[in-house]
Amino acid sequence: MADVRTTTLPDAKTAPEAPPSPVHVTIRREDYRPPEWLVPEIALKFALGIEKTRVQSKLSVERNPDSADKSNVLRLNGDGLTPAGVWIDGSPCDNWSMDGGDLLLELPGDRHEIGIDVEINPAANTKLMGLYASNGMLCTQCEAEGFRRITFFPDRPDVLSKYRVRMEGDASRFPVLLSNGNRVAAGEAGDGAHWAEWHDPFPKPSYLFALVAGDLKPNRDTFTTLSGRKVDLAIWVREVDLPKTQHAMDSLKLAMAWDEKVYGREYDLDQFNIVAVTDFNMGAMENKSLNIFNSAYVLADQDTATDADFDNIARVVAHEYFHNWSGDRVTCRDWFQLSLKEGFTVFRDQSFSADVGSPPVKRIEDVRVLRAVQFPEDQGPLAHPVRPDSYMEISNFYTATVYNKGAEVIRMFHTVLGPENFRKGTDLYFDRNDGRAATCDDFVAALEDGSGVDLQPFKIWYSQAGTPKVRARIEHDAEAKIATLHLEQHVDPTPGQPDKQPMPIPLRTALVGSETGHEICPERLIILDQARQSVTFENVTEPPLLSINRNFSAPIIVEAVRSPGELERLAQADTDPFARYEAMQELMMRALVAGARGEEVDREPVIRAIGATLRSNSLDPAFKADAILLPSDSLIADRMDVVDPDAIHAVREQLRSAIGSELHDELVAAHRSDGAAGDDLSPSAKGVRRLRTVALGFVAAADQAEAAELAKAQFDRADSMTDRQGALGVLVSTDTPQRQAALNAFYDRFHDDPLVLDKWFALQAASQRPDTVDRVLELSRHFDFVITNPNRLRSLAGTFGANHWAFHSADGRGYAFLADMIIAADKLNPQVAARLVPPFGRWRRFEPKRAAMMRQQLERIAATPGLSKDVYEQVTKSLA
Ligand code: 0A1
Ligand code: ZN
DSSP states (O other): OOOOOOOOOOOTTTSOOOOOOOTTOOEEGGGOOOOSEEEEEEEEEEEOOSSOEEEEEEEEEEEOTTOSOOOSEEEEBOSSOOOSEEEETTEEOOOEEEETTEEEEEOOSSEEEEEEEEEEOGGGOTTOOEEEEETTEEEEEOTTTTGGGTSOBOOSTTOOEEEEEEEEEETTTOOEEEESSEEEEEEEEETTEEEEEEEEEEEEOGGGOOEEEESOEEEEEEEEOTTSOEEEEEEEEOGGGGGGOHHHHHHHHHHHHHHHHHHOOOOOSSEEEEEEESOOSSSEEOOTTEEEEEGGGTOOOTTTOOHHHHHHHHHHHHHHHHTTTBTTTBEESSGGGHHHHHHHHHHHHHHHHHHHSOHHHHHHHHHHHIIIIIHHHHTSTTOOOSSOSEESOGGGGOSHIIIIIHHHHHHHHHHHHOHHHHHHHHHHHHHHHTTSEEOHHHHHHHHHHHHTOOOGGGGHHHHOOSOOEEEEEEEEETTTTEEEEEEEEEOOOBTTBOSOOOOOEEEEEEEEETTTOSEEEEEEEEEEOSSEEEEEEEOOOSOEEEEOSGGGOSSSEEEEOOOHHHHHHHHHHOSSHHHHHHHHHHHHHHHHHHHHTTOOOOOHHHHHHHHHHHHOSSSOHHHHHHHHSOOOHHHHHHTOSSBOHHHHHHHHHHHHHHHHHHTHHHHHHHHHOOOOOTTOOSHHHHHHHHHHHHHHHHHHHHOHHHHHHHHHHHHHHOSSHHHHHHHHHHHTTSOSHHHHHHHHHHHHHHTTOHHHHHHHHHHHHTOOSTTHHHHHHHHHTSTTOOTTSHHHHIIIIIHHHTOHHHHTOTTSHHHHHHHHHHHHHHTTOHHHHHTTOGGGTTGGGBOHHHHHHHHHHHHHHHTSTTOOHHHHHHHHHHHO
């Protein structure tokens, strides 16, 4: 075969210095090429120090037979690294050059051994990507492109290597040394140092590499797999936190058993470690056998964590564990395929949480998150498909679209195939792709081949952005006893996608008799795949009520022609709990939207429906709490053509107040209901507590003084953080003497516990008072406000950005505050700063004054010198 190696390296000594690569390049999915070089094995040696860590790497590299590009240049990605030494096949090499942060080496043959030395400073790493220091320990975060901040490497997910890691460090500072796989050797190194060596037998991409060194203590346990192998489990935390790790451990064991039962997936190594760290950009990370967690998703006890915290811990522990198969054993070919692992793993963790809790309540919560975060994304300037076509900074694509809408896509496959065929498909997917870097197409192909069902039409869900809107209208021919359902679908244009195609939309649909309240036509699955479509139902013996998109079978917006009376009836009679919840939400939403538009509002159907829900003996309290909660200000805003936050807020408060006074007795009774001791974490006890606080919120809307008394009593007597935080959450929005007293008491008791102090910041940033902006400004100067800690920054700035009324304060000070925060945070941690930008994104939909102020702040951020790629991408896209 002809030698097609064309590229050569410029002579390192004579070539002009490589120009800095353009800062904000757009990467495109269509440009994907297989890697030219593979790295089947890598050995890493770390001489650990907080301020200086030396990293020596040895890569065995070989030409990729599957690559058509045959240059003799090996590009090793780097970010902020300078090689202190380079060797090729054991000989020192000075014929290397840099291209931006990347190291380029000229390689004569097809197989070589590369040695590279670098030195890094973990203490100076405020981006928290790569190797960094947190609370005296060292830890890593490599997804998506952090490994290149540790050493030079082809840092892309389709290069899989076997890792051998040796680390050495001061034994008193770093008594515990962890990495992926199995610890194969350890020993003393003199001068108070020690070392450990770890081997991971499973080839993995660099983003799954992990290392931890610190003074940690384990909560240990074991799990015996289905085939009888014993796995040693450990959760590593600071000694003081050990008593708060049991729930995470219990959750881990439940998740391991669940994945065996539901997906037939066993754990594959002898050890599984979880480490909690204080400073972490996201929730947690699925590094092979060494999961690293934001401590918020590990630590919990009754006194410091709410029921929601407990649920989140179970969910995230399960999520990361499930990644062992959906992510680690089968990984992603490129970052455009991120939803391959994330959408699927979210679907898996959602199913797990549903199975260990209450399925309808879990479904309502999942949909609430989707609507609160993903729908706005899909309808704004940052809209992108589940499988994006391009990005500047991949960190900006760890979005609700990739994660949560991605999970909805998998759920639709599950709905269409049914559980058994779906399982056949996932079995085939894992078999076929084990040890490979796969694509979303590979996933769908396996589901199709496993089930024998054609899923090609559904693939548009990966490529077409935007939330479909479905109009539905039912027509009844009483004489012929036939009902005809008329359906129409439409997707609004999104950036880069002006014209949309109809999508296949699975709609679980039933008809409920408006007289008897019985399900007169049992549920069936309608696949709406045309722009317009009609479906008939026979034997419709009474005027039907339309129960559609049951259990939220498709991630769409339904606009169904149904009167308030019909919705009220459905809210009581529908046999699908989710559809009942939906009927309530729709009823409330219509009243709120009408009110915000200045139209007259008939509150009575809403109040009657809430009253009936509260009085019901058959509904469980958690469901009641969900069902009676009014849609948030931002959800109402999503339904408005021109958003006026003050009008929305006012009408919502008026409705809350009316509910609070008309249903006073029912609400106070719900507030008083007991049967939920603080240590009882059963779904029913959690439900009682949730309803207690939701009810109190309504009482406060009608009578602050009365509610403040009830709340303060709840606060003082609370035997759980759920009740304490619930009461404080209500008080914090009131103008009562109890408010400050409770805030102070909370601070005094918990200011040494960072995760609880985060709550104190967040509660105030979420407050619905006219002075919230002033208070938040003050808090940003508070002694305990630490901008370098992502949890603290999110608890103040992130929560504030989601506080619709306060953020959109008419004087524009909310906008200025958040923009200041973004600019300041960007200098330290671009990834976290960029995640604060989205609230600005929808500026075009606001009334002109606010729209202008929001735009102005975006422009101010964009004009900041030295802006990161992360924030640059979000801000320019928001302005475009
Ligand atoms: N894969 C993780 C999410 C994650 C992504 C990037 C990170 O770096 C800052 C950290 C975590 C998950 O889905 O859990
Ligand atoms: Zn994940």
